[in-house]
Every structure is written in structure tokens, then in C-alpha cells.
Amino acid sequence: MYNPVAEIHLGRLSRNLQKIRDQVGDALIMPVVKANAYGHGSITIARKLQDENVGYLAVFTMGEALELRQNGITTPILLFSRLTPDMLEPAVENNLTVNISWPNDFDTLTSFVADKGKGPKVHLKVDTGMSRLGVAFDEAADILERLAKTPQIELEGIYSHFATADEGDLTYAHLQIDRFNEVVTLAGKMKLNVKYFHMANSGAVLNLPDSLFNLVRVGMLLYGAYPSDETSESIKVEPVMNFKGPIVTVRKVAAGTPVSYGSVYVPDKDCNIGVIQTGFADGLPRNWYENGYVGFKGEQFPIAGRICMDQMMVNFGDVVPKEGEEVLFFGDEGETQIRIEDIAREVNLTTYVLMTAIGGRTRREFVED
Numbered sequence: 001m002y003n004p005v006a007e008i009h010l011g012r013l014s015r016n017l018q019k020i021r022d023q024v025g026d027a028l029i030m031p032v033v034k035a036n037a038y039g040h041g042s043i044t045i046a047r048k049l050q051d052e053n054v055g056y057l058a059v060f061t062m063g064e065a066l067e068l069r070q071n072g073i074t075t076p077i078l079l080f081s082r083l084t085p086d087m088l089e090p091a092v093e094n095n096l097t098v099n100i101s102w103p104n105d106f107d108t109l110t111s112f113v114a115d116k117g118k119g120p121k122v123h124l125k126v127d128t129g130m131s132r133l134g135v136a137f138d139e140a141a142d143i144l145e146r147l148a149k150t151p152q153i154e155l156e157g158i159y160s161h162f163a164t165a166d167e168g169d170l171t172y173a174h175l176q177i178d179r180f181n182e183v184v185t186l187a188g189k190m191k192l193n194v195k196y197f198h199m200a201n202s203g204a205v206l207n208l209p210d211s212l213f214n215l216v217r218v219g220m221l222l223y224g225a226y227p228s229d230e231t232s233e234s235i236k237v238e239p240v241m242n243f244k245g246p247i248v249t250v251r252k253v254a255a256g257t258p259v260s261y262g263s264v265y266v267p268d269k270d271c272n273i274g275v276i277q278t279g280f281a282d283g284l285p286r287n288w289y290e291n292g293y294v295g296f297k298g299e300q301f302p303i304a305g306r307i308c309m310d311q312m313m314v315n316f317g318d319v320v321p322k323e324g325e326e327v328l329f330f331g332d333e334g335e336t337q338i339r340i341e342d343i344a345r346e347v348n349l350t351t352y353v354l355m356t357a358i359g360g361r362t363r364r365e366f367v368e369d
């Protein structure tokens with residue numbers, strides 16, 4: 001049975017974690033394992049990170065958090081998504097930390113606590129410039145005062161999120177840091193007993209050393225890729241995933257014979273065309289065919305014609321691969337390396353979009369190295 005394969009190297013994950021630890025010093029690392037750990041398989045990734053004694057994990061939805069709890073993950077988990085009343089009971093039962101990210105989330109929490117006598121731990125999200133979730137930074141004083149008067153709500157953290165931490169021009173990111181510092185000072189003045197202040201993501205870990213506070217929320221860098229080509233690559237990470245596809249047939253094609261939809265690819269020499277059982281439904285960006293290539297035994301071979309839904313073709317020239325052998329789409333397989341960052345740049349997407357597009361038909365194989 002043929003499938004695309006995501007080979008997940010847990011040793012590389014551990015080494016990336018160690019390098020990030022070395023960089024951020026005393027700050028706690030909160031690995032972000034939402035969206036199936038960016039396509040890497042959240043349960044196994046979370047187990048490995050738990051074994052590595054990370055102090056916190058982050059997901060987006062309640063469903064993601066419960067899946068981790070049901071699979072033996074006991075590490076504290078923060079949920080990023082907007083709070084709804086139905087999240088509160090499972091949060092308490094499963095020791096999950098929720099957000100206050102809008103003023104009336106405070107009311108949702110207080111009425112739950114009044115009713116049940118106990119609520120979940122809370123992190124207050126302050127919007128310092130992303131204009132997504134978060135209490136407006138100039139309204140933070142008001143909500144902090146209300147929290148100060150409500151000790152039944154355990155405010156464990158205050159956080160914010162960058163809009164431009166992975167860009168070349170960091171002016172706006174610095175404005176966000178200044179605003180966040182004002183909130184931190186305010187919380188200090190109100191003697192709120194807040195354990196964690198956090199705003200750094202991968203881009204900030206690389207670009208903004210004054211944004212680390214005492215916790216960093218890191219996804220992309222842990223998975224061994226860079227958030228954009230405008231961040232420094234001062235931390236040398238290894239790609240955790242090798243994304244590969246099986247060669248299912250190889251046919252001889254005469255010069256001048258069109259290959260794939262639209263007949264836009266016509267080889268000018270006789271060649272061996274391999275059919276690879278991986279397509280855009282498996283997360284390969286369809287327009288990667290224009291300049292795209294795959295790796296095979298230390299060499300690169302061009303993608304031949306439009307990527308189809310489930311399959312794609314590769315021009316192997318004179319080389320005759322065997323059925324069942326695999327090509328590398330991205331990752332690092334000894335002498336064959338293809339950077340996901342290069343594909344992202346070529347197809348005008350981000351590494352985030354490419355990783356999280358790898359879906360259900362891909363078999364994940366976890367290896368220790």
C-alpha cells in the first residue's frame with residue numbers, strides 16, 4: 001500500500017529544543033503543538049517534549065487539548081482560542097489553562113466560578129498591535145483592576161502576540177514590546193501575583209532578544225524551519241520532518257510527449273517519467289511544478305507537469321528508479337537536502353502553510369535520531 005510519508009525525527013526535535021533553551025536562558029519554553037504539531041503528529045511530539053521536561057504546551061482548540069490529555073500528556077496546556085462557556089468545565093476537569101482575550105470573557109469566568117466555586121487557570125491576552133484576539137492594551141488597566149479584585153480567578157500569565165517579529169523592519173515589533181512592558185509594569189504596581197509574562201514566538205526568539213520575558217511560545221523553530229527569510233538564522237535548527245512520496249510506476253516517455261494536465265510539460269529528450277503517489281490533496285503546493293524539484297539519491301530531478309490531486313510526475317532523465325523507492329519533497333536525508341524555506345519562497349507561501357497542509361493520507365513514521 002502506497003502513501004506519502006512524513007518521517008519525523010524526534011532526535012532532531014530534542015536537539016532543536018536544546019539549542020532554543022541555550023538561546024533563551026532562564027525563560028520557560030512553551031512549545032506550540034496546535035494543528036497536529038504543525039503537521040508533525042501532536043501526540044508523539046507532545047510526549048517527546050514532555051519527556052524533555054518542557055514546562056508548558058500550547059494548542060489552539062479544546063479538542064486538541066483533550067486529545068493530548070487522553071493520550072497521557074500531563075504537562076500544563078494553554079489554549080489560545082477565544083473562550084466560550086462550554087470550555088470551562090472540561091478545562092477545570094483536565095487542568096487546562098484558558099484565555100481572557102476579550103472583556104466579557106472575564107464575566108464568563110466570574111459567573112462560572114460563582115456557580116462552581118472553582119475555575120481554570122487563566123492567562124490574560126493583551127492586544128498590543130496584532131488586532132486579533134486580546135484585550136486592547138489601553139484597556140488592560142481596567143481588566144487588571146477587575147482581576148485584582150477577584151482573587152478566585154487564578155491569573156497565571158499575561159501575554160501578547162507579535163504581528164511582525166519575523167520581518168526585516170522591526171519598528172512595529174518594538175512598539176509592541178514597549179506597550180507590553182507598560183502592561184507588565186501595571187501588573188507589578190497592582191501587586192498581581194502573575195507567574196508568566198510572554199510574547200515571543202520563533203521570529204522574536206531569533207530577532208528580538210528583549211522580548212523574551214520569562215516564557216517563550218515556540219513552534220516553527222522547534223520543528224526545524226525558519227518563520228521567514230527575514231529572520232536571522234543564528235540558531236541552527238534541523239528539519240524535524242522529511243516529507244517523502246513513493247514512486248509507483250516508471251515509464252519511458254519519448255521526446256515531445258506531453259506529461260500531466262494541460263500538456264504544459266513536454267520533455268525535449270527521451271526520459272523516464274516516474275509517477276509519485278502524492279498530490280496537492282496531500283499538501284504539495286500545486287504551483288510548485290513550475291520550477292519544482294524532488295530529491296532522489298543525492299540528486300535533484302524536476303517535477304514534470306502540473307501536480308495532480310493525488311499524484312505527480314518527475315522527470316528522472318536516464319535514471320531508472322525502482323517502484324516503491326521514495327523521493328524527498330523536503331527535509332534532510334543524508335546526501336539529499338531540500339529546504340522547505342526554498343519551496344515556500346518559490347511558491348509564495350510560508351513554511352507554516354506548507355507544514356500544516358500535510359494531512360490525513362500521509363503516514364507518519366517516527367524515528368529516534
Ligand SMILES: Cc1ncc(COP(=O)(O)O)c(C=O)c1O
Binds near residue numbers: 080200203220
Ligand atoms: C499565539 C501564538 N503564539 C505563538 C505561536 C508560535 O509561533 P511560531 O511558530 O512562529 O513560533 C503561534 C503560532 O501561530 C501563536 O498563534
